[in-house]
Amino acid sequence: MQALKERILAEGQNLGSGILKIDSLLNHQLYPDLMMEMGREMARRFADVKIDRILTAEISGIAPALTTALVLGVPVVYARKLKPITMAGPVYLETAPSHTKGGEVNLLVSAEFLHAGENVLIIDDFLATGKTIMALARMVKSARSNLVGVGVVVEKTFEGGREQLCKAGYTGPIEALAIITSMDNGQIVFAE
Numbered sequence: 520m521q522a523l524k525e526r527i528l529a530e531g532q533n534l535g536s537g538i539l540k541i542d543s544l545l546n547h548q549l550y551p552d553l554m555m556e557m558g559r560e561m562a563r564r565f566a567d568v569k570i571d572r573i574l575t576a577e578i579s580g581i582a583p584a585l586t587t588a589l590v591l592g593v594p595v596v597y598a599r600k601l602k603p604i605t606m607a608g609p610v611y612l613e614t615a616p617s618h619t620k621g622g623e624v625n626l627l628v629s630a631e632f633l634h635a636g637e638n639v640l641i642i643d644d645f646l647a648t649g650k651t652i653m654a655l656a657r658m659v660k661s662a663r664s665n666l667v668g669v670g671v672v673v674e675k676t677f678e679g680g681r682e683q684l685c686k687a688g689y690t691g692p693i694e695a696l697a698i699i700t701s702m703d704n705g706q707i708v709f710a711e
Contacts, residue, residue, distance in 0.1 A: 520560050520696040522553060523672070524709055533702050537647065537678055545644055545672060546579045557696055558586025561642065561670045564694040565591070568667050571637040572596055574655055576615075576626055579644040583672050587642050596633065598626035598655060611661050613654035626654050633662035646671040646695060649680030653687055670694045676710070677701055 532540040544550055561583065570591055575584035576598045588595045602610070602625075609630040614623045633639070639659045641652055652669055659666045666689065674681065674695035681693055698710040 520557065522556060523697045526550075526553060527673070527697060528707060531707060533705050533707055535702075535705075537675060537702055539645075539673065539675070539699070539702065539707065541673070545582070549582050554582050554586050555589075557583050557672060558588075558590050560696060561587040561694065562590035565640060565668050565670065565692070568640070568692070569638050570640045570667060571634075572632075573640045573642050574598070574628070574633070574659065575642050576600075576651055576655060580642060583644065583670075584642040587640075587670065596628060598628050598658065600624050600626065602627050611658040613657050615651040615654040616648070617651075626651070626658070628658055630662065633658065633664055635663035637664045638667040639664045640668045640670065641666065642670045644672050646674040646680040646693070647678040649678075649683035649687075652680065652684060656684075656687070656689060666691060668692045668694070670696075672696050674698045675702070 526544050527541060530543045534540050570593055572593050573584045573588050573595045575581055577600055581597050584595045606629050611628045613626045617624045641655050643652060656666050668691050700710050701708040
């Protein structure tokens with residue numbers, strides 16, 4: 520998606536060690552017009568897939584998941600990192616390492632929001648190592664739902680996340696709006 524790539528090049532910062540800071544357009548501040556454009560594009564890419572709901576992780580996955588859901592007309596469920604007192608009853612709990620937080624984070628979804636037999640699309644901000652998406656995929660499997668697709672705003676291919684998802688047995692579509700192949704020497708290099 521050209522508009523996204525242009526914003527990443529204009530506003531993104533390569534912090535080294537594979538960390539891309541795009542706080543000004545996704546992880547702290549949002550441009551509603553860009554976010555809606557991303558949602559329309561993601562919905563277009565999954566137009567041929569039957570989707571009952573979208574699953575994401577808080578917080579940076581919520582905006583792209585929501586705009587995609589608006590176009591598709593489906594609900595969004597987001598995995599919480601902390602369990603609120605209002606989350607009673609059974610929950611799906613997974614952990615995943617956080618590249619930017621430097622440790623493990625919990626991901627929790629109330630069982631009442633993932634239903635057996637439903638088709639779930641995972642949308643998130645990044646696909647890097649794939650560990651967060653794999654944790655969300657395990658929740659989908661635990662709920663006996665069907666994982667029908669994975670969509671991300673940015674994929675960093677050099678971190679191997681797509682390969683890890685495939686090794687874990689995922690065979691469905693994976694869509695990325697911007698694919699970064701290298702961040703060496705302070706550069707941000709996109710796939711053609």
